[in-house]
Amino acid sequence: MSHLHIPDGLLPLPIVAAGLAITAVLLLVASRRLARLEGARVAPRIAVLSALMLVAMGLPLPVLGYHVNLTVLTGIIAGPAAGFVAVFIANLILSLTAHGGITVLGLNALIGGVEVTLGWLLWKAVRRALPRTRAFAAAAIAVALALAVSTFAMLAVVASSGADPDLVLGGHVHAAEEAHREALATPLRTFAAVVLSTAAVGWAVEALVVGALVEFIWRVRPELLGADEGRGA
Amino acid sequence: MDLALIDEMAANGNTSLHATPTGVKLAASGLLLAATIVAATPASVAAVCGAALALAAATRQPVRRLVAIAAYPVLFAGIFALGWVRTNPAFATVIVIRAFSAGFAAALFITTTTFVDAFSLISRVLPGPVGDGLFLAYRAFFLLLTELGQVVQAIRLRGGAGLGLGTQLRTYGEALGVVVLHAADMTERMYKMMLVRGYSGRIESSRPARPMAAFHYALLAYCAAVLTAAIAARRFSS
Numbered sequence: 001m002s003h004l005h006i007p008d009g010l011l012p013l014p015i016v017a018a019g020l021a022i023t024a025v026l027l028l029v030a031s032r033r034l035a036r037l038e039g040a041r042v043a044p045r046i047a048v049l050s051a052l053m054l055v056a057m058g059l060p061l062p063v064l065g066y067h068v069n070l071t072v073l074t075g076i077i078a079g080p081a082a083g084f085v086a087v088f089i090a091n092l093i094l095s096l097t098a099h100g101g102i103t104v105l106g107l108n109a110l111i112g113g114v115e116v117t118l119g120w121l122l123w124k125a126v127r128r129a130l131p132r133t134r135a136f137a138a139a140a141i142a143v144a145l146a147l148a149v150s151t152f153a154m155l156a157v158v159a160s161s162g163a164d165p166d167l168v169l170g171g172h173v174h175a176a177e178e179a180h181r182e183a184l185a186t187p188l189r190t191f192a193a194v195v196l197s198t199a200a201v202g203w204a205v206e207a208l209v210v211g212a213l214v215e216f217i218w219r220v221r222p223e224l225l226g227a228d229e230g231r232g233a
Numbered sequence: 234m235d236l237a238l239i240d241e242m243a244a245n246g247n248t249s250l251h252a253t254p255t256g257v258k259l260a261a262s263g264l265l266l267a268a269t270i271v272a273a274t275p276a277s278v279a280a281v282c283g284a285a286l287a288l289a290a291a292t293r294q295p296v297r298r299l300v301a302i303a304a305y306p307v308l309f310a311g312i313f314a315l316g317w318v319r320t321n322p323a324f325a326t327v328i329v330i331r332a333f334s335a336g337f338a339a340a341l342f343i344t345t346t347t348f349v350d351a352f353s354l355i356s357r358v359l360p361g362p363v364g365d366g367l368f369l370a371y372r373a374f375f376l377l378l379t380e381l382g383q384v385v386q387a388i389r390l391r392g393g394a395g396l397g398l399g400t401q402l403r404t405y406g407e408a409l410g411v412v413v414l415h416a417a418d419m420t421e422r423m424y425k426m427m428l429v430r431g432y433s434g435r436i437e438s439s440r441p442a443r444p445m446a447a448f449h450y451a452l453l454a455y456c457a458a459v460l461t462a463a464i465a466a467r468r469f470s471s
Contacts, residue, residue: 007310009270009331031360040432042362044423047369048377048416054236054370055377056409059385062394062401068409077413085363089370096343096351097239098302098336102266158313191316198312205402212406217413224417 005094005108006154008101015157019106026113027088030081042082049074049086054093061205068206071112072119072143073213077224083116084109107157111150118146124226135218135225140211147203155192235302236374242298242344250292250345250452254443255354257453262342264456268463269334275326277466282334284459288452289341299344303336356436365436369423373416380415384408 034042056070075083088109094100100108122142126133217224243251250258265285272278289296310332314325343351348371356364385408388394394404 005306005309007306007313007328007332008266008335010310010313010328013270027363028360031362035362040427041420041424043365043436044369044373044420044427046362046366048373048420048423050366050370051373051377052413052416054374055381055412058378059381059405059409061405062398070409073413085366089363089366092355092367093236093370093374096339097236098339098343099305101306101332102335102339103270187316187320189316191313194312194315208399208402209406209409212403213410213413216407216410220410221414221417224413 005091005100006104006111006157008103010101011104011107011157015160016103016107019104019110021106023088023106023109026084026110030085034081034085045078046082046086046089049078049082050089050093053086053090061209066202066205068209069112069115070210071115072123072146072206073139073210075116075119075146076123076139076142076214076226080113080117080120083120084113087112087116111154111157114150114153115146118149119143122146134215136211136215139214140207143207143210144203147199147206151195151199151203155195158191159188237378238298239302239340239344240348240375242295243347246294246345248293248345249448250294250341252443253345253449253452254445255346255350256442257445257449258342258346259351259354261452261456262338264453264460265338265341266335268456268460269331269338271460271467272331272463273327273467274470275323275330277463277470278327278330278334280466281459281463282330282337284455285334285337285341288455289337294341294345299337299340302340302344303333306332306336361435368436373419373423376419377412377416381408381412384411 031042034046038045053070053074057067059067061067071083071087074086077083078086088105091100091105091109091112095102095105095108119142122145123138126138126141130138214225265281265288268281268284269278272281286296286300289299307329310329314328317325317328349368352364352367352371356367359367388404388408394401
């Protein structure tokens, strides 16, 4: 996997509720903006993008246990607003089928949203700064960087909230105690080391696959990637 | 994730849970999920999980299949638990069982509810384009899955994806590219189809509500009792 879904029951309720609230606001803003700009065209567009992400996850890759998510590709094709809505729908279906936490749907969608938005920004930035760069390289750079940032974002969420079993299990909190903080730092470091070492392989796999995919589309239907400087937001 | 299997289980199953109103099943699953989150010791989380398994067995669900579906989040939870397994094994155990139990509650709901019923309820709380996108995404998934299957089959028939790992990944990337092109065309077709059918900004999906029966009240009471017990166990343990 190039992207780790947060499971249910790991994070304290206030963080989970905040994730849901922020996602709800972003969904409302994004869907209103998209409906105003695209009308009836928006629903099939985000639906197909969501389906594409779900289908890609089922592609059996020759690297054990890894699958692609295509969140960055979704950002490159659709821009951040439609991409975020598509990521939310994909995560909702995943959570209903026990592939991602239900209560943490908001946080998982936000982390996916980081990938979509950063992917879109990085793709545009690299294409603009280095116009002679091959589509493969530009997409691979965007994918690797966006996934790396989203993984660190996920680690930051866990570090800021889920690192303390007392908070998650609802027991006595001794936040100011130095020894307690030190006791929390060790498991968090282990967790970060495991996540980063496995995720780094995932970033490379997804960068290669999406790079090849984007180069293929760039050759046959460049307008899908905004070659004619079309829609973005 | 085997959406086709889940879809088949939901559409062709014939148990008392399949005949239960969607709202009741959603509430029951929500109560089990809440109990899972509230339970704070390995014993109490395991008890909640056992209660969910007992419900599935009592209503004649294919428990093994449900366990297989619910086992996937355990993989993710296991990575989270690794960090704490030495310093706080109880916390690590709770994380893993919670992930399984929550996944099981979700699996119990989605394998006994057709996607039309599930999505029509969920889409009520979603903005219009998002709710419609949810319905269309499910349909598009199966169409694109067929397309991807054909492309992968064609690659295999022509000698496979290549020898080196890099070549194979590139080939799979290009295979997905073919599916993306198909998806772009599908978007246009879907849009035109919706216009022909008089789409007015919202897909109507309501079905006549099933009447409540004694079993449905019993189901809700059972799940509420599990949640109450989990809350009580948490108060006693803290």
